[in-house]
Amino acid sequence: MHPLDIAVIVGYLLLILSMGAFFGQHQSRREFLVASGSMGWLAVGLSVMATLFSSNSFVFYPAAALGDSLRIGLSLVAFVLMTPIVVYVFIPVYSRLQVETAYEYLERRFHVSIRSLAASLFVLLRIGWMASATYSASVVAAHMMDLPLNTVIICVGAVSIGYTMMGGLRAVMWTDVIQFFVFASTILIVLALVLLRTHSGLGDVLTRYFEGRDHLVVDFELSLTRSYGSWAILFGVFLEALSAFGVDQVAVQRYLSAKSERTSQIGALLNLLGMWIVVPGLLMIGVALYSYFTLNPGELGMGSLAEILANDPKIADQAMPQFVRLHFPPGLAGLFLAALLAAIMSSIDSGIHSVTTVLVVDFRDRLLPWMRPQQDHREVWSIRLLLLSIGILSITLACFVGPLGNVFDIGKKLTAAFGGPLLAIFLLALFVPRANTAGVFLSGCLATSITLSLMYTQIWFSVWYWPIGFCLAMVLGYTCSLPWPARATEFTFFRIMSRNRELP
Numbered sequence: 001m002h003p004l005d006i007a008v009i010v011g012y013l014l015l016i017l018s019m020g021a022f023f024g025q026h027q028s029r030r031e032f033l034v035a036s037g038s039m040g041w042l043a044v045g046l047s048v049m050a051t052l053f054s055s056n057s058f059v060f061y062p063a064a065a066l067g068d069s070l071r072i073g074l075s076l077v078a079f080v081l082m083t084p085i086v087v088y089v090f091i092p093v094y095s096r097l098q099v100e101t102a103y104e105y106l107e108r109r110f111h112v113s114i115r116s117l118a119a120s121l122f123v124l125l126r127i128g129w130m131a132s133a134t135y136s137a138s139v140v141a142a143h144m145m146d147l148p149l150n151t152v153i154i155c156v157g158a159v160s161i162g163y164t165m166m167g168g169l170r171a172v173m174w175t176d177v178i179q180f181f182v183f184a185s186t187i188l189i190v191l192a193l194v195l196l197r198t199h200s201g202l203g204d205v206l207t208r209y210f211e212g213r214d215h216l217v218v219d220f221e222l223s224l225t226r227s228y229g230s231w232a233i234l235f236g237v238f239l240e241a242l243s244a245f246g247v248d249q250v251a252v253q254r255y256l257s258a259k260s261e262r263t264s265q266i267g268a269l270l271n272l273l274g275m276w277i278v279v280p281g282l283l284m285i286g287v288a289l290y291s292y293f294t295l296n297p298g299e300l301g302m303g304s305l306a307e308i309l310a311n312d313p314k315i316a317d318q319a320m321p322q323f324v325r326l327h328f329p330p331g332l333a334g335l336f337l338a339a340l341l342a343a344i345m346s347s348i349d350s351g352i353h354s355v356t357t358v359l360v361v362d363f364r365d366r367l368l369p370w371m372r373p374q375q376d377h378r379e380v381w382s383i384r385l386l387l388l389s390i391g392i393l394s395i396t397l398a399c400f401v402g403p404l405g406n407v408f409d410i411g412k413k414l415t416a417a418f419g420g421p422l423l424a425i426f427l428l429a430l431f432v433p434r435a436n437t438a439g440v441f442l443s444g445c446l447a448t449s450i451t452l453s454l455m456y457t458q459i460w461f462s463v464w465y466w467p468i469g470f471c472l473a474m475v476l477g478y479t480c481s482l483p484w485p486a487r488a489t490e491f492t493f494f495r496i497m498s499r500n501r502e503l504p
Contacts, residue, residue: 001145001333008334009341012182013159016175016345020163023171029379032168033100033357035257039173044258045270047176048251050183050342051350052244053278058183058343059136059317061279064228065286066293067309067316069216071228073283076276078238082245083272087265089430090246093496095261100361102252102426109429109491111437112366117444118425119362122249125418126351127390131397132415133347138398140321141340144333150399156341157395160348164391165384169257172349179342180274186339187281189332190320194288197327198295205291224460236463239470240415243423245271249354289319299326352394356387416462417451420469428477430493439481447473 030036064072099105103122107115134153141156142149163171198205210216218230226232245251245268255264293305299322300315301308308315324336360383364371373379421444428435428443451469454460490499 002330004330005334005337008331009337012338012341016178017159017163019175019178020166020171023167023174027168027380028376029383031170032380032383033360034253035168035170035173037257038259039170039254039257039263040259041263041266041270043173043177044254044264044267046180046274047173047350048245048254048267049271049274049278050176050180050346051250051254052248053275057278058282058340059140059320061282062286062289062320063316065283066290066319067286067313069219069228070283070287071215071217071219071230071233073279074218074230074233075237075241076279078234078241079272079275081238082241083268085242086246086251087268089493090252090426091255091264091268092261093430093493094252094255095264096496097491100256101358102247102249103358103362105491106425106429107366109489110435110440114425114429114437114440114444115362115366117441118247118422119358121418121422121425121444121448122358123355125415125422126248126250126355127394127397128418129415130348130351130394131401133351134344134395134398135401136317137340137344139317141337141344143318144321144325144337144340153395153398156344157348157391157398160345161352161388161391161395164349164353165387169253169353172353173254173257175349176346179346182335182342183339184274184278184281186336187278187285190324190336191281191285191288193327193332194285194292194323197323198288198292200291205288208291208294209287224458224464227461229461232461232463236466239420239423239466240463243419243466243470247423247426248419249358250350253350253354253357285320289323292323293319299323348391348394352387352391355390356383359386359390416465417448417455417469420451420466420471421447421473424470424473424477428474429491432478432481433489433492434481434486435477436481436484436487438484439479440477442480443473443476446476 028036061072064070093105094102097105097108101119103115103119106118134157138149138152138156141147142152145152163175195202195205200208219226219228220230222231223229254267258264258267290305293300297303297305297308300319301312303311321336324333328336373382424447425440425444428440447469450472451465454468455465489495
């Protein structure tokens with residue numbers, strides 16, 4: 001690496017750590033967990049975007065466009081369909097009930113056992129997600145910096161844990177905002193340089209990409225094994241996004257940090273706008289890289305690009321960093337690596353912070369209240385120590401997820417079995433008055449177990465496990481509730497909206 005690249009990376013990491021130290025002054029429990037409920041729409045929206053559009057996304061969107069197709073771009077349609085439900089259903093419920101976590105609502109609707117079940121599903125989901133997101137971009141960063149993979153994972157994890165421990169949610173959200181602009185600008189720079197190196201116009205690049213290949217944009221063949229099939233993307237990504245942005249504490253914690261319900265809703269809309277900027281940019285990088293490596297296949301391996309991809313499909317994950325390593329000038333290569341590190345850190349910081357919040361609020365405070373320190377400064381330090389433990393666990397797991405498959409499959413396999421049933425539990429609570437504690441608890445456990453068993457016995461495309469887990473939990477939740485008598489509840493969606501006006 002050029003010294004200028006090293007300077008860019010070191011400077012970026014020092015900036016992030018200094019922000020943690022700055023926001024770490026005079027911390028209280030409420031400040032550490034929800035930034036005292038004072039964040040504006042810009043920080044809410046871009047933090048949600050940077051966090052849930054993880055380092056997995058930074059790698060697999062260009063790789064999918066290069067190696068297989070643009071069908072993954074249908075995710076944008078799923079995001080559009082998901083956003084109004086988050087804005088007009090989930091955000092008003094959390095805001096008007098004034099909950100500390102998403103799962104507190106489930107205790108009001110059902111019982112503390114459902115709250116604990118949902119919180120457990122979230123913790124398992126997010127720890128797995130953090131491990132996969134950290135691993136995926138660290139593979140690329142390690143290759144470019146010529147460092148051992150585990151060294152990169154541990155170093156970046158240590159920085160992420162450090163500023164999160166110091167500054168709490170406010171530091172996490174503002175560093176996420178910076179990280180969003182870093183990787184968004186890097187996407188534009190990468191795209192411009194790849195197009196420049198092809199010595200072709202955009203029309204020639206697109207012609208070369210589509211020439212002799214079918215079903216690159218859509219393929220509505222109903223198949224469980226078809227990679228990036230259109231039905232799988234539309235249904236699976238819609239449910240994944242609805243779960244991530246609607247019932248996942250990572251996103252909910254940002255909504256709860258906002259000044260008002262309206263601020264959260266504007267932030268959710270800003271997140272959608274960010275998706276429509278970043279996803280097309282990453283896909284176009286993949287298209288441009290296909291054109292470039294078609295003309296210069298020797299930079300990836302022996303033979304034509306088609307032969308290289310057929311012999312080793314995972315080489316698509318390395319195409320973008322290989323181009324950067326060979327053709328980026330000093331300084332810009334460092335910026336690309338800083339963007340990769342930003343993607344990793346935005347995944348780690350939010351994950352460990354939200355998991356810690358759930359363990360504190362939904363488990364310790366609710367089930368073991370005698371363990372809560374009486375003094376606020378002792379409380380903050382106990383939360384920080386728990387956060388450190390969660391961070392170490394997640395970083396350790398990230399060192400061992402490689403054998404699960406490519407970065408896309410890793411992310412889906414580690415989240416689908418937990419995220420689908422978790423979403424179903426909330427929708428049963430909000431819109432199915434007949435649903436009750438026993439039926440929902442049983443269905444959540446069964447759906448998760450069945451989905452996990454299918455995941456390791458079938459070779460279906462990984463996104464299908466989202467609708468499978470969700471539908472199993474919905475059907476079983478309603479069916480298993482039938483043996484018990486229905487009870488009136490004040491905590492279904494329409495009753496909440498009619499009895500709780502928007503709070504200032």
